[in-house]
Amino acid sequence: MNNFSLDKLGNEFLYQPDAPMLFGSGLFLFLFIGFLMMYMLLRKHRTARLVYVALFSLFFYYKSSGLWFFLLIGTAVSDFLIGRRLSLTTSKPLRRLLVTLSLCVNLGMLVYFKYFNFLINLFFHGQTSDIFLPVGISFFTFQSLSYIIEIYRRRIEPVYRWIDYLFYVSFFPQLVAGPIVRAREFIPQIYPPPSLTRAQLGEGLFLVICGLIKKAVISDYISLNFVDRIFDAPRLYTGLENLMGVYGYALQIYCDFSGYSDMAIGIALLLGFRFRINFDSPYQSATITEFWRRWHISLSSWLKDFLYISLGGNRKGKIRMYINLMITMLLGGLWHGASLRFLLWGALHGLFLAVHKFVMERFGSFKPTGKEMNPLRHISGVLITFHLVCFGWIFFRASSMQVAWDILTQITRHFHPEVFGQFVAGYKNVFLLMLAGYLFHFIPKRMEAGIQGLVTRSPLLLQALLLAAVIFLVVQMKSAGVQPFIYFRF
Numbered sequence: 001m002n003n004f005s006l007d008k009l010g011n012e013f014l015y016q017p018d019a020p021m022l023f024g025s026g027l028f029l030f031l032f033i034g035f036l037m038m039y040m041l042l043r044k045h046r047t048a049r050l051v052y053v054a055l056f057s058l059f060f061y062y063k064s065s066g067l068w069f070f071l072l073i074g075t076a077v078s079d080f081l082i083g084r085r086l087s088l089t090t091s092k093p094l095r096r097l098l099v100t101l102s103l104c105v106n107l108g109m110l111v112y113f114k115y116f117n118f119l120i121n122l123f124f125h126g127q128t129s130d131i132f133l134p135v136g137i138s139f140f141t142f143q144s145l146s147y148i149i150e151i152y153r154r155r156i157e158p159v160y161r162w163i164d165y166l167f168y169v170s171f172f173p174q175l176v177a178g179p180i181v182r183a184r185e186f187i188p189q190i191y192p193p194p195s196l197t198r199a200q201l202g203e204g205l206f207l208v209i210c211g212l213i214k215k216a217v218i219s220d221y222i223s224l225n226f227v228d229r230i231f232d233a234p235r236l237y238t239g240l241e242n243l244m245g246v247y248g249y250a251l252q253i254y255c256d257f258s259g260y261s262d263m264a265i266g267i268a269l270l271l272g273f274r275f276r277i278n279f280d281s282p283y284q285s286a287t288i289t290e291f292w293r294r295w296h297i298s299l300s301s302w303l304k305d306f307l308y309i310s311l312g313g314n315r316k317g318k319i320r321m322y323i324n325l326m327i328t329m330l331l332g333g334l335w336h337g338a339s340l341r342f343l344l345w346g347a348l349h350g351l352f353l354a355v356h357k358f359v360m361e362r363f364g365s366f367k368p369t370g371k372e373m374n375p376l377r378h379i380s381g382v383l384i385t386f387h388l389v390c391f392g393w394i395f396f397r398a399s400s401m402q403v404a405w406d407i408l409t410q411i412t413r414h415f416h417p418e419v420f421g422q423f424v425a426g427y428k429n430v431f432l433l434m435l436a437g438y439l440f441h442f443i444p445k446r447m448e449a450g451i452q453g454l455v456t457r458s459p460l461l462l463q464a465l466l467l468a469a470v471i472f473l474v475v476q477m478k479s480a481g482v483q484p485f486i487y488f489r490f
Contacts, residue, residue, distance in 0.1 A: 021063035023211070023263045029471070032267070039271065043193045050167045050190065053271075057172035061135070064176050068134040071109070072170055078105050079144045080165040083158040086151050095152060102148040106141040113137055118338030136176030138335055142302055144169050147183040149306055156184045164190060173264040173271070177257075179278040179298035186273070194272025202456030205463050207266030209455070209470050214259030216474040218437045219252045226430040227252055231397055234406040239415035241423055242407050248430070249397050250390050251437045254282065257296060283389070283441055286370030286381030288352040291389060293369070303332050318361075325357070326350040336396070341404070345396045352388055 021028050035056055042049040061069040079102055086098045111119075113133055147168070150156045159165045168187055174180075196204075230237055230245030237245070258279035265275045278297050285291035292300045308328040314321040326347070333346020360366045370378045398404035424431050455463065 015062055015066035021060065023208075023215075023260070023267070036270070039194075043195075043272075046191065046193075047163070049194075050163050053172075054163060054166045054170055057167075057170040057175060060172040061170065061175055064135040065132075068132065071134055071137070072140060073166070075106065075109070075140060075144050076162070076166045076169050078102070079148055079169070080159070080162050083148055083151050083165070084160075086148065087158045099148060099152045102145065106145050110137060110141050115334075115338045136178075139178050139180055140169055140175060142299075143180050143183075146180070146302060146306060150183055156187070159187060171268075171273075173267040173273075174261075174275065177260045177264070178296070179261055179264065179275055180302050181275060181298070185276070189273050196270065196272060199456055200269055200272075201460075202458070202463060203452065204266040204269035205467060206452050206455045207262045207269065209467060211259040211262030211264075211266060212470050212474055214255035214262065214437075216259075217477050218433050219255035219259060221477055222248050222430050222433055222437075223252045226427055227397075231399065231403060231407070234403060234410055237410065238419050239411040239413070240417055240419055242410040243415075244423060244434075246390050246394055246407065246411075248434055250283070250386075250393050251434055251441075253393065253397070254279070254441070255437060281441055281445070283386050283438075284370070284382060285385050286373055286378050287368060288349070288356050288385055288388060290369040291385055292349070292353065299332070299335075303328050307331060322354045322357075325354055329353065341395045341398065341401065345392050348392045348395070 038052065039049065042052055058069050058072070061072055065071075082098050082102045086095060089095055089098070113131060114137065116131055147156075147158075147165075151158055159168070164187070167190055168181075168183060171181070171186070227245055227248040230242055231249070234242050234245075261278035265278065268275050276297065280294040280297065282291050282294035285294055308324055311324040311327060312320055313324060329346045329350030330343055331346070333342040333344070333349070336342050336345070356366075356368075360368065367373055370381055373381060394404050394407055395401075398407065455466065458466070
């Protein structure tokens with residue numbers, strides 16, 4: 001019996017393809033507590049601390065992708081050497097060659113693992129090959145690329161030790177699903193001894209609690225008990241139920257994406273690192289431009305700074321600006337997945353953004369954000385923007401264009417509003433969670449800040465009890481099944 005228990009415990013530390021380590025899992029909580037204790041003991045020993053965190057980060061990635069963590073090490077070696085050489089040369093042709101080399105290594109790796117099957121299927125219909133997609137490969141390649149590009153633009157100096165760069169590119173809180181952290185913001189934080197004030201502890205715990213509730217309580221439950229059923233067989237449901245399914249997915253994907261970001265930012269804060277906010281109540285946006293300033297901010301700002309501006313931005317005339325905008329959003333869609341549906345999703349958002357820019361240039365009363373609008377226009381703008389985004393989510397989530405078309409057909413031709421009461425009765429828990437999720441999302445910022453301040457200022461014992469209560473709630477919700485984060489596939 002003891003040998004069986006030891007074997008079972010040992011297997012928990014091995015890579016399990018069907019059970020990647022999640023922030024909300026008991027194994028991570030157990031390991032993180034032990035990790036944090038040793039981390040605090042090493043806080044004044046810089047090199048030992050960096051090596052310790054890097055090794056834990058590599059283990060964390062191993063638990064997500066197995067031996068593909070060597071790919072992460074390879075990226076760290078390649079771009080560290082390129083960055084060092086780039087900083088030492090003044091020759092423009094050589095500098096461009098070095099940046100091109102980094103682009104080829106990182107994007108070549110990304111294209112092979114993420115898009116090879118898509119390209120094979122596109123040109124040789126029906127044929128695919130068995131290629132494993134390492135978890136979060138888009139995140140650490142984009143993060144590493146930003147380091148090289150910023151050195152090329154002379155905005156930062158390279159790190160002088162490989163362990164410093166490995167620490168940056170492998171830092172486990174945001175490694176597999178973001179946010180994408182810029183080198184100029186992150187690297188200066190790795191050198192001073194980490195400190196954790198009472199306010200930081202409270203803020204970090206609040207973010208972790210919010211992330212757990214968003215992901216494990218709201219997102220997973222409504223996904224498995226309602227949204228997946230709608231998108232699996234939309235013709236079996238009325239148009240009203242399909243519309244509720246679309247609203248449910250809009251909430252699910254927000255709670256999943258932002259829930260991970262909240263936990264990543266909170267855990268990083270507990271380790272003494274501050275990241276910028278990544279999701280800023282995006283469904284409160286009154287325009288599509290404002291939505292992309294609030295949704296996955298680290299990705300949208302990366303695409304703007306390193307793709308849109310590199311293409312010329314708005315510096316080469318209006319027509320070229322619209323073309324650059326469409327290219328950026330098309331590639332942003334393709335970044336999310338190797339499918340024509342993601343290209344369509346990106347094209348839709350590119351079109352929405354282009355139309356909004358065009359209208360703002362022609363009519364001065366149209367503003368980029370809701371803050372500049374009167375209350376009536378603000379409210380109508382929020383409703384219109386939310387439904388434009390939901391329209392795009394249909395193609396983002398649907399397994400095929402036929403499924404997307406079936407959902408739209410049911411909503412437009414077989415709506416049946418009279419079944420609303422039956423829907424509420426039949427999916428009471430789902431409806432209540434959706435209602436609570438949207439109400440919390442739309443509360444004013446000052447109220448949200450007040451709740452955070454209340455938790456932050458609470459006694460440590462009360463904070464611990466609150467965290468324990470949330471963990472207990474998560475365990476109870478596990479009967480519905482806990483899913484990997486959606487962004488793990490990116």
